[in-house]
Amino acid sequence: MTVYRDVQTAFIEELRCVLESGENVEVRGNSTRELRARLIEISDIRSRQVIATNRHNNIFASIAESMWVICGRNDMEYLGAYLKRASEFSDDGTTWRAGYGPRIRNWNGIDQLSEVVRILRADPLSRRAVISIYDPDRDFVESLDVPCNNWLHFLLRDGKLHLHVAARSTDIWWGFSGINAFEWTLLLEMMSRWLDYEPGRLVFFSSSMHLYERHFDRAESVVNANHETVDRRPGGVRAFFDTEWKESAGELQEWMRLENRLRSGERLVDLEPSLTDPLLLAFIRMIELFWSAQNGVERSVLNQLVQGVGDHDLEAAAVEFLGRSRHGAH
Numbered sequence: 172m173t174v175y176r177d178v179q180t181a182f183i184e185e186l187r188c189v190l191e192s193g194e195n196v197e198v199r200g201n202s203t204r205e206l207r208a209r210l211i212e213i214s215d216i217r218s219r220q221v222i223a224t225n226r227h228n229n230i231f232a233s234i235a236e237s238m239w240v241i242c243g244r245n246d247m248e249y250l251g252a253y254l255k256r257a258s259e260f261s262d263d264g265t266t267w268r269a270g271y272g273p274r275i276r277n278w279n280g281i282d283q284l285s286e287v288v289r290i291l292r293a294d295p296l297s298r299r300a301v302i303s304i305y306d307p308d309r310d311f312v313e314s315l316d317v318p319c320n321n322w323l324h325f326l327l328r329d330g331k332l333h334l335h336v337a338a339r340s341t342d343i344w345w346g347f348s349g350i351n352a353f354e355w356t357l358l359l360e361m362m363s364r365w366l367d368y369e370p371g372r373l374v375f376f377s378s379s380m381h382l383y384e385r386h387f388d389r390a391e392s393v394v395n396a397n398h399e400t401v402d403r404r405p406g407g408v409r410a411f412f413d414t415e416w417k418e419s420a421g422e423l424q425e426w427m428r429l430e431n432r433l434r435s436g437e438r439l440v441d442l443e444p445s446l447t448d449p450l451l452l453a454f455i456r457m458i459e460l461f462w463s464a465q466n467g468v469e470r471s472v473l474n475q476l477v478q479g480v481g482d483h484d485l486e487a488a489a490v491e492f493l494g495r496s497r498h499g500a501h
Contacts, residue, residue, distance in 0.1 A: 172210045172374070177218030178356065181211055182226075182348040187394045189343055189382045202384040209341075209380040213373045216356040217409060220484050221348045222491040224396040225389065228348060229253070230488035231461035234454050235430070237354040241284075241361070242423050243277055245270025252434055253461075260315050269318040271354075274304050287325050288365050288416050291332075295366075300325040305339070320351060325362060331371030334359040341377035344386045351375070357412075360450075365416040407483030410453040422448050429455050433462050453482040460489055 175181035193204030221228045232253040239250055245266045250257045262268050275283050283302040290300045305321035322337040336355050341347050356373050363370035382390055414422050425446050432442050439459045446452050460476040473493060480486045 172212055174212045174214060176213075177215050178213055178348070178352040179218070179221045179223055181213055181352065182221055182343070183223055183393065183397045185209070185211065185347070185380065186343055186382070186390050189380060190387075190390055190394060193382065196381070198381075203381040204384075204387070205379055205381040207379060209377045211375050213352065213356065213375070216359050216370050216373050217411070218484065219353045219356045220488040221352075222488050223393055225392040226348065227495060228488075228492075230485065230492055231457060233350055233353040234457055236350050237357050238423075238426060238430070238454065240270070240272045240275065240354055241358060242427055243272040243275065245272050249430075262315050267316050268314055269304075269310065269316045271304055271318065271320065274306065274318070275302055278303070278306075284362070287362065291325065291327055291366055295327045298324075298326065319346060320355075323355070323358075325359075327366070327368060328371070330368065332359065332363045332366060332368045333371035333374065334362070335374045336376065338375070338377045340379045341375075341381070343380055343382050344390065347375075347377075347380070360412050361414075361419070364412050364414065365419065407486075408481065409484065410449040410482040412448060412450040414448040414451070422446060422451055426451050426455055430458055433459050436462070436466060449481065453480050453485055456480045457485055457489060464493060 173184070175184065189204055189206055193206050196203050196205045220230060220233075222230075235253040236250060239245075244250075245268075247258055247261055247265055247267070250267070257267070258264055260267060287300045287302065290297050302323040302325075303321075304318045304323070306318075310317050319340045319342075320336060320338045324335040324337075326333045326335065334355060336351075338351070341351065352373070352375070355375070359373055360370050425444065429439065429442055429444055429446070433439065433455070439455065444452075444455065446455060456476065457480055460473065460480070463476060464473055477486050477489050477493070480489065
């Protein structure tokens with residue numbers, strides 16, 4: 172297993188490994204470069220932003236999709252507003268058939284997050300706090316959307332909560348760096364707070380870690396531009412998730428209410444937000460910043476919104492995004 176301090180370092184170094192040592196494999200008519208049975212660890216799970224030179228990651232989409240999953244949603248109306256290519260992976264143009272959200276929050280009536288909280292509160296050393304995503308009753312089908320991440324296991328050891336993730340297939344460009352590392356480290360931070368333990372490590376296993384040919388040139392440019400590992404210790408304030416489990420449903424519902432209104436063009440100051448969680452507040456301020464930029468708000472106002480986010484790492488990711496000449500073409 173290879174241990175990395177943060178998500179960005181893991182992405183860059185794993186990308187380098189795929190380019191240098193990956194095997195050429197053609198899958199469904201697409202050329203890829205693949206490493207098999209890849210096992211990595213991320214130690215600082217709060218350092219989840221990817222702002223590597225030439226990657227051009229969309230931090231706002233990472234936030235929006237992660238919240239969409241954790242809130243149990245799978246609709247294209249929401250996700251398509253942040254990820255223009257989302258409809259390419261929808262069978263009906265309305266939902267993601269295998270969206271993780273409903274499978275995690277409502278598997279035939281079971282909220283798997285609630286079950287993990289229950290199990291580990293009753294027995295902190297339990298090995299049974301498992302979340303399933305792949306469903307053999309539904310997923311042995313021809314579809315544009317078959318879940319790539321299949322299994323999550325929360326394990327309390329040495330006073331910390333760890334999360335182990337197993338994936339059958341990982342597109343390192345769009346999958347790992349765009350959303351998977353962000354959503355699972357976020358879920359680990361949340362679950363740690365719900366159980367009143369410190370977050371530990373994220374261990375990610377991918378049976379197939381691969382890069383599509385369409386990203387070969389861009390991947391080379393990322394590796395060449397980031398050839399030295401940067402120590403990204405926080406240089407300012409960090410916003411931590413700090414909401415009890417029993418209060419979380421209301422906080423998440425309020426976050427979604429605000430997101431919907433901001434997407435419609437309203438301003439946060441006019442919406443009388445009742446959010447109290449520091450990290451969710453920082454996230455919704457980022458969403459306001461995103462839609463303000465998309466709607467052509469002048470740069471001085473955007474700068475003020477950046478300064479008001481309340482999280483140094485998120486602010487740095489926002490500045491990098493807004494500094495691109497074509498940030499509107501998200």
